[in-house]
Amino acid sequence: MTHYAPRAELVAHLALVARGDRVAFARVYELTHARLLGLAVRMLGSRAAAENVLYESFVCVWKDASDYNATLTQPMTWLISIVRDRCLDVLRSGECIPESHVKSIAGYRDTLTLEALVDESCEPFDLLAKAIELAHMRTCMETLDVSARQSLALAYYQGLSSGEVARQLASPVRSVRPSIRRGLHQLKRCIDTVDATDRNRDAKHSE
Amino acid sequence: MRLASATIVEHLASQYALGQLSPLVRRRFEHYAKSRADLRAAVMRWQERLHSLATSVPPVLPTPKLWQRIDAQLFGGVEEANRARSLRDVWRAQWELIRLFFSGQLTPIKLAVVGAIGAVFAVLAMNLIFVLPNFDEIVTLKRGVLPQSYVGILRDSKEAATLLASSLRQGTKLTVKLLKPLPNETDRQYRMWAIPNDGAPFSVGLIPHHGTTTLVLPAASETLFSKVPWWVVFAEPIGSASAAPTGFPVLSGHCVKLW
Numbered sequence: 096m097t098h099y100a101p102r103a104e105l106v107a108h109l110a111l112v113a114r115g116d117r118v119a120f121a122r123v124y125e126l127t128h129a130r131l132l133g134l135a136v137r138m139l140g141s142r143a144a145a146e147n148v149l150y151e152s153f154v155c156v157w158k159d160a161s162d163y164n165a166t167l168t169q170p171m172t173w174l175i176s177i178v179r180d181r182c183l184d185v186l187r188s189g190e191c192i193p194e195s196h197v198k199s200i201a202g203y204r205d206t207l208t209l210e211a212l213v214d215e216s217c218e219p220f221d222l223l224a225k226a227i228e229l230a231h232m233r234t235c236m237e238t239l240d241v242s243a244r245q246s247l248a249l250a251y252y253q254g255l256s257s258g259e260v261a262r263q264l265a266s267p268v269r270s271v272r273p274s275i276r277r278g279l280h281q282l283k284r285c286i287d288t289v290d291a292t293d294r295n296r297d298a299k300h301s302e
Numbered sequence: 303m304r305l306a307s308a309t310i311v312e313h314l315a316s317q318y319a320l321g322q323l324s325p326l327v328r329r330r331f332e333h334y335a336k337s338r339a340d341l342r343a344a345v346m347r348w349q350e351r352l353h354s355l356a357t358s359v360p361p362v363l364p365t366p367k368l369w370q371r372i373d374a375q376l377f378g379g380v381e382e383a384n385r386a387r388s389l390r391d392v393w394r395a396q397w398e399l400i401r402l403f404f405s406g407q408l409t410p411i412k413l414a415v416v417g418a419i420g421a422v423f424a425v426l427a428m429n430l431i432f433v434l435p436n437f438d439e440i441v442t443l444k445r446g447v448l449p450q451s452y453v454g455i456l457r458d459s460k461e462a463a464t465l466l467a468s469s470l471r472q473g474t475k476l477t478v479k480l481l482k483p484l485p486n487e488t489d490r491q492y493r494m495w496a497i498p499n500d501g502a503p504f505s506v507g508l509i510p511h512h513g514t515t516t517l518v519l520p521a522a523s524e525t526l527f528s529k530v531p532w533w534v535v536f537a538e539p540i541g542s543a544s545a546a547p548t549g550f551p552v553l554s555g556h557c558v559k560l561w
Contacts, residue, residue, distance in 0.1 A: 103503060110534060124372070149368060150368060175353045183328075226355040279348075286351045
């Protein structure tokens with residue numbers, strides 16, 4: 096993932112953070128804070144709340160760096176998981192009311208009804224489209240139906256539960272849950288296919 | 303929570319990674335995951351897949367205060383407290399001296415004697431610290447070679463000192479000594495990387511899994527390592543000649559300039 100800090104550098108620095116190296120910790124912060132804050136702001140809809148989450152997340156990184164295992168997961172995935180878990184805790188506990196989310200979704204629900212949600216220029220869906228583009232998943236994700244794509248985008252980028260997604264989309268929960276499941280299943284197939292293609296290409300290059 | 307079937311594990315792991323479990327179920331799932339490697343592995347696979355979606359989120363720069371808060375919480379608080387404590391101790395000692403002086407227990411003559419002895423010790427200490435060469439320097443100067451320039455003791459994940467690396471001042475060789483052998487794996491090789499403060503890591507060279515070796519450096523150690531605070535040894539796939547570290551880190555430690 097070229098959009099993130101170099102993997103190897105982060106792995107090396109996290110190994111040093113696990114030993115209590117403060118300079119390495121500062122470097123991990125320097126390499127990742129903007130990406131992680133971007134995600135937290137996206138999920139919480141409030142910069143102040145997002146900064147609080149990032150603060151708590153980095154305190155956690157310092158304390159739990161020895162739990163990170165480079166053979167099992169990418170360093171950025173580990174860091175994103177810490178930030179995202181904390182954002183979900185904040186959202187579920189009601190500590191933070193993401194006004195901007197409510198306004199934006201309510202905005203296009205009230206004015207443009209259901210058709211607006213098909214419009215991929217709306218922010219969460221736009222982000223999903225960009226992510227698909229970046230991960231070269233366009234072909235397989237295009238087969239995913241609109242409701243699954245919407246549900247997945249709202250759940251990932253805004254941390255909404257299935258009940259909240261249902262309310263935002265003005266759809267019954269019983270149809271949203273299968274949508275999310277379909278979306279996840281499709282995403283898995285896409286990413287696994289892309290990964291397998293990449294591996295085959297790398298193998299051919301190395302021959 | 304029933305977690306017997308692989309389908310259920312996969313389903314719950316995906317829902318957990320996306321954040322779709324209720325807080326109660328989430329906590330119970332985390333509790334089970336602590337003792338189930340298959341659950342943890344399934345969650346990690348899903349997190350890896352889902353977090354590729356985060357690539358499209360625009361970065362946001364935090365206020366500089368955020369780092370100050372983190373720094374203060376993790377390190378500054380302790381340092382501040384230590385500084386305050388030592389300041390308090392100095393004041394307490396000063397106060398004690400004044401009290402003794404005015405109470406008549408410490409006469410001006412006694413005070414002068416204590417001061418003179420203190421001054422002699424201070425001069426001796428300054429000499430030891432700043433003027434006299436250290437033991438290593440004396441030894442190396444006697445041998446007619448320059449002292450070590452950059453050294454590092456690299457430790458494994460259990461904090462055991464495993465590798466000693468050192469280069470002479472202005473030297474173009476790095477001596478690497480394994481203090482204890484690394485696992486001898488047929489599909490892995492060990493490569494030492496220098497991790498600069500600002501910039502990409504660069505390879506120092508391949509090292510054996512035991513014994514001692516001398517790595518030839520492309521430039522003088524000062525040129526290469528002046529901005530390198532760490533050395534890390536990665537176990538990488540055999541035959542790898544990647545420009546960036548691959549595999550996983552097995553040893554790491556500070557690269558220290560000795561003079």
